[in-house]
Amino acid sequence: xxxxxxxxxxxxxxxxxxxxxxxxxxxxxxxxxxxxxxxxxxxxxxxxxxxxxxxxxxxxxxxxxxxxxxxxxxxxxxxxxxxxxxxxxxxxxxxxxxxxxxxxxxxxxxxxxxxxxxxxxxxxxxxxxxxxxxxxxxxxxxxxxxxxxxxxxxxxxxxxxxxxxxxxxxxxxxxxxxxxxxxxxxxxxxxxxxxxxxxxxxxxxxxxxxxxxxxxxxxxxxxxxxxxxxxxxxxxxxxxxxxxxxxxxxxxxxxxxxxxxxxxxxx
Amino acid sequence: xxxxxxxxxxxxxxxxxxxxxxxxxxxxxxxxxxxxxxxxxxxxxxxxxxxxxxxxxxxxxxxxxxxxxxxxxxxxxxxxxxxxxxxxxxxxxxxxxxxxxxxxxxxxxxxxxxxxxxxxxxxxxxxxxxxxxxxxxxxxxxxxxxxxxxxxxxxxxxxxxxxxxxxxxxxxxxxxxxxxxxxxxxxxxxxxxxxxxxxxxxxxxxxxxxxxxxxxxxxxxxxxxxxxxxxxxxxxxxxxxxxxxxxxxxxxxxxxxxxxxxxxxxx
Numbered sequence: 001x002x003x004x005x006x007x008x009x010x011x012x013x014x015x016x017x018x019x020x021x022x023x024x025x026x027x028x029x030x031x032x033x034x035x036x037x038x039x040x041x042x043x044x045x046x047x048x049x050x051x052x053x054x055x056x057x058x059x060x061x062x063x064x065x066x067x068x069x070x071x072x073x074x075x076x077x078x079x080x081x082x083x084x085x086x087x088x089x090x091x092x093x094x095x096x097x098x099x100x101x102x103x104x105x106x107x108x109x110x111x112x113x114x115x116x117x118x119x120x121x122x123x124x125x126x127x128x129x130x131x132x133x134x135x136x137x138x139x140x141x142x143x144x145x146x147x148x149x150x151x152x153x154x155x156x157x158x159x160x161x162x163x164x165x166x167x168x169x170x171x172x173x174x175x176x177x178x179x180x181x182x183x184x185x186x187x188x189x190x191x192x193x194x195x196x197x198x199x200x201x202x203x204x205x206x207x208x209x210x211x212x213x214x215x216x217x218x219x220x221x222x223x224x225x226x227x228x229x230x231x232x233x234x235x236x237x238x239x240x241x242x243x244x245x246x247x248x249x250x251x252x253x254x255x256x257x258x259x260x261x262x263x264x265x266x267x
Numbered sequence: 268x269x270x271x272x273x274x275x276x277x278x279x280x281x282x283x284x285x286x287x288x289x290x291x292x293x294x295x296x297x298x299x300x301x302x303x304x305x306x307x308x309x310x311x312x313x314x315x316x317x318x319x320x321x322x323x324x325x326x327x328x329x330x331x332x333x334x335x336x337x338x339x340x341x342x343x344x345x346x347x348x349x350x351x352x353x354x355x356x357x358x359x360x361x362x363x364x365x366x367x368x369x370x371x372x373x374x375x376x377x378x379x380x381x382x383x384x385x386x387x388x389x390x391x392x393x394x395x396x397x398x399x400x401x402x403x404x405x406x407x408x409x410x411x412x413x414x415x416x417x418x419x420x421x422x423x424x425x426x427x428x429x430x431x432x433x434x435x436x437x438x439x440x441x442x443x444x445x446x447x448x449x450x451x452x453x454x455x456x457x458x459x460x461x462x463x464x465x466x467x468x469x470x471x472x473x474x475x476x477x478x479x480x481x482x483x484x485x486x487x488x489x490x491x492x493x494x495x496x497x498x499x500x501x502x503x504x505x506x507x508x509x510x511x512x513x514x515x516x517x518x519x520x521x522x523x524x525x526x527x528x529x530x531x532x533x534x
Contacts, residue, residue, distance in 0.1 A: 044343075047315055072348060076311075079366070080347020081339060084425070084433060087370050092431035098372045098409060099346075103354050104365045105418060142365060142418065149412055151372060158351070164359035166351060 001030045001184040004255060005175040007191035008036025008082065009225075012249035014089055017190065020255040021152070022093035030147050032182065033090075033097075033154045034175040037082035044081075045073045054224075055118035055127065061231070062224030065116060066131040066168040071158075074168050078156045087154050098151045101158055102174060103166060105142030108135045108159035110169050133167035135159050135174040138181035172232030180239025187241055188258050189229060190249030195264030200226065210266045212237045212244075233266060243267050268297045268451040271522060272442040274458035275303025275349065276492075279516035281356055284457065287522040288419070289360035297414050299449065300357075300364075300421045301442040304349035311348075312340045321491075322385035322394065328498070329491030332383060333398040333435040338425075341435050345423045354421050365418045368425055369441060370433060372409030375402045375426035377436050400434035402426050402441040405448035439499030447506025454508055455525050456496060457516030462531030467493065477533045479504045479511075500533060510534050 002024070006017055025031055045052045050073050053065040066074065079101040090097035102108030110133030118125050143153050155178070159169045172189070179187050198205040200223050207218075215230055222230060233244050244266040247258025257263070269291070273284055292298055312319045317340050320332040333341065346368040357364035369375030377400030385392050413420050422445070426436045439456070446454050465472040467490050474485075482497055489497060500511050511533040514525025524530070 075351050076343035076347040078347075079351050080343040080345075084342050084346050084368055084370055087368075088427060088431065088433045091370065091373065091427060096372065099368065099370065101351055101354075101366065103351055103358065105363065106358065141416075145412065145416055149408075151409065160355060160358060164355065166355050 001182050002186050002188065003175055003179045003182065003184045004031060004033045004188045004190070005172060006033065006035040007189070007249060008038035008040070008171070009192040010039040011192040012190065013251070013254070014086065016252050017249060017254055018086070018089040018093045018095070020253050021090060022095045024255060025095050025152055031152055032143055032147070032178065033152065034171060034178065035082060035086055035154065035156050036171045037077040037156065040081050041073055041077035044077050045070070048073065055116065056224070058117055058119050058124060061227050063132065063170070064168070065118075065127055067129060068131065071131045071166065071168060074158060075166070078158065083154060083156045090152065090154065096151050097154050098146055099154045100142070101156055102135070102169065103158060103160045106139045106160065107142060107155065108157070108169065108174055108177070109137045109139070110135045110159040110161050110167050112161040112163060112165060112167055131165065131167050133159060133161050133169050135169050135177045138178045140178070140181045143182065170228055170232070172229050173235055176232045176236035176239060176241070179236050179241050183240065185240070185242045186245070187236055188245045188247060188255055190247050190254050190258065191229070192250055194248045195246045207264055208261065210264060212266055215266060268449050269453050269455065270442055270446045270449065270451045271298060271300045271455045271457070272439060273300065273302040274456070274516060275305035275307070275438070276459040277306040278459040279457065280518070280521070281353065283519050284516060284521055285353070285356040285360045285362070287520050288357060289362045291522060292362050292419055298419055299410055299414070299445065300419065301438060301445065302349060302353055302421065302423050303438045304344040304423065307348050308340055308344035311344050312337070315340065322383060323491070325384055325386050325391060328494050330399065330437070331435070332394055334396060335398065338398045338433065338435060341425060342433070345425065350421060350423045357419065357421065363418050364421050365413055366421045367409070368423055369402070369436065370425060370427045373406045373427065374409060374422065375424070375436065375441055375444070376404045376406070377402045377426040377428050377434050379428040379430060379432060379434055398432065398434050400426060400428050400436050402436050402444045405445045407445070407448045410449065437495055437499070439496050440502055443499045443503035443506060443508070446503050446508050450507065452507070452509045453512070454503055455512045455514060455522055457514050457521050457525065458496070459517055461515045462513045474531055475528065477531060479533055482533060
């Protein structure tokens with residue numbers, strides 16, 4: 001069982017990813033694909049003049065404050081544009097793909113964070129009305145049913161909160177919770193970098209191997225998005241995942257390359 | 268087996284629809300819900316200044332010419348906003364709903380109409396690069412699998428063309444093709460009117476009963492959208508559907524009211 005998380009940044013070669021996933025799926029491997037859509041969301045928000053307020057938690061993790069208009073933009077980008085196009089791309093590559101959001105079949109349940117504590121410079125603020133949450137559990141009945149019948153699930157945020165509200169959630173964390181519920185031993189994360197970088201500004205500073213207990217050494221230097229990937233990886237290991245591959249989503253055969261150890265292998 | 272098509276116009280009471288569908292589903296009835304999202308699409312196109320060009324075919328049926336930007340708006344509105352919110356609403360009402368587009372699992376296959384012949388006044392024009400199609404077949408393996416395991420599928424356009432391109436399709440026609448493949452004997456169409464109106468501008472002119480072979484008498488007076496509903500109904504009857512209910516989606520218990528004969532019953 002392999003969970004692949006395709007990042008939502010710009011520059012990823014989605015055609016190459018589809019071809020690679022098609023090859024793996026044809027070999028009989030059970031795969032769930034999780035994806036983001038940050039680039040689409042940011043472009044849409046900009047186009048629609050919906051301000052996306054990036055906030056920083058007291059512990060230094062950045063996220064986007066999500067009001068009603070921001071959530072709509074989120075839905076347009078994730079299940080709307082990105083999911084439908086990825087499913088169409090996979091189908092064109094011969095995969096019997098089925099697109100889902102975490103709302104469908106109750107897959108992702110999240111604890112809503114209505115009130116968000118954020119740091120602005122030296123001050124701590126409380127933002128209310130936030131439609132973000134953190135995935136706490138995954139119900140994989142639907143995914144197992146699809147996998148057992150030869151379908152490949154393609155899953156993206158949002159999730160449903162325990163109060164049945166649609167909430168924006170972090171996809172890396174959500175994928176980690178999912179991997180635990182699916183008893184996946186391997187995860188592949190693809191994004192717009194060669195892997196974990198010792199210096200976030202230098203792509204030649206790839207760290208090829210990291211022990212899972214050393215990953216947090218990189219939290220300090222990591223940017224907001226990479227911080228989330230590190231936290232997601234930690235959650236995945238806690239859930240029983242044994243190997244995580246971080247790989248470059250911009251190259252040919254990106255999944256195969258990551259699993260061959262060309263990116264960062266975390267064990 | 269019941270196929271319910273919820274129109275995409277403004278004014279429908281989606282909460283009432285969700286409650287009504289939940290009651291039916293709890294009674295054990297097998298239901299597939301198909302929906303539109305015209306109102307969301309038009310609002311988005313307006314907001315994003317994407318011109319939606321409504322064109323009229325030589326036979327007088329209106330549709331929207333769909334270029335690349337128009338298709339993106341379509342995806343944002345249909346599988347993005349409308350589908351995710353409807354699924355969340357159904358789940359909050361206790362239904363184990365799963366949202367899908369016609370692309371997922373190859374459900375809807377459409378013949379692309381790349382070149383569109385349209386009438387403008389007395390002239391006939393040819394518009395190229397159109398990303399619209401007409402659904403020709405439905406693959407219901409995925410829907411049957413979900414129904415057999417207690418899930419309620421919530422389906423919206425787009426479809427995939429035979430060339431594996433995402434295409435905008437008419438939902439009423441697509442629902443009719445689906446009903447045939449599912450061997451449904453009944454369909455309920457909900458929209459923002461009491462049913463078929465003898466005078467499209469007068470809601471008191473409801474036609475309560477129509478023989479299926481008399482439906483086309485109303486083609487002349489019907490507006491573009493109602494023309495499509497009539498053509499969809501004809502397609503459904505050709506596929507084996509025995510009774511079609513057209514009902515008001517703005518009232519309480521709209522599905523039950525339509526089936527109780529409060530709208531238009533077509534046999």
